Amino acid sequence: MADVRTIGVLTSGGDAPGMNAAVRAVVRAAIHNGFKVKGVRRGYNGLIRNDFIDLDMRDVSGIAQTTGTMLYTARCPEFKDPEVVKHAAENCKRAGIEGLVVIGGDGSFRGARDLTNLGGINCVGLPGTIDNDISCTEYTIGYDTAMNTAMEMVDKLRDTSRSHDRCSVVEVMGRHAGYIALNVGLAVGASYIAVPERPFVMEDMLAKITDAYKEGKRHFIIVVAEGVAERIEGGSTSIAKKIEEITGVETRATVLGHVQRGGSPTVTDRVIATRMGHYAVQLLTQGIGNRVVAQQHGVIVDYDINEALQMKKTLPLGLYEVADDVSF
16 A cells, blocks of 8 residues: 555544544644545444544644544444445545544454455544443543542542432443443442442442441442342442432432543543544554554553454453452
8 A cells, every 4th residue: 555645534433522623633644644535434434434524733732532423433333344344445545545543442443354354445443432341452541531420529529429329329430341330439438339240249339338337337329230220220320329228228229420521631531542543643653553552560552453353351350359358
């Protein structure tokens, strides 16, 4: 493939704070290196429907501190069809796009891999998801902001729980990964934390609350990952009802939901997104594609997309043991 002359950038899947910082870095680094940039709106749908916009330095001015994504995002089941991928690649070529930065999760990376292999478009993926569940990287764009947002919300709930001698069951995001739940639970001093990676035993949670109540504790915070709540009929509300029924402690359930995707990105998310976006451009300007950018031990690195998709990541359950030891 010829040297990249125009670089495209898109955001795909769920939005995450810091995506705009990554877009800004891609645009400015590419222009600094003498390349044009086209934004693709609404993820892979934009590739299929020719929804491209030219981006220059001023278009991305002042977006690093904003949340969401200026390019919009969407899921695109159609992109699993090889013929649709080839059609999208042809649209890229007609628009002059020879290299593409894809900001999203594992599903987005699979689309990038197919676009490279089937369509001849060099693609580089950036890990953007609040769940921190991309295996090849120790950190994903949006994770720190989401944790801080959830922590602030739980702190506020604790204020009212303390005033009423209540228990608050707080459901945070994390369908398949408990990173947000575990770290937020530890940060707020939760009495119990439920994560998808560890069996949830209702009796253990109830015993912990009961024992603490006997010792004089009168308000409680229980942090539950959505992946745990989904396995229980009635979800977090059912857990709250069971706590009140067995312990006699007035209990309320709160689902934080998509508020965790909002908020101005933290320093960590802005800086890592910027570093990753810059790194992706360096790869594309060298004609290198089919890669995923990642962070390992604080260093920005890259992996072959196929290797990245096959890697496994495990929740550091040692933190769970810490939470067990310090909670009450």
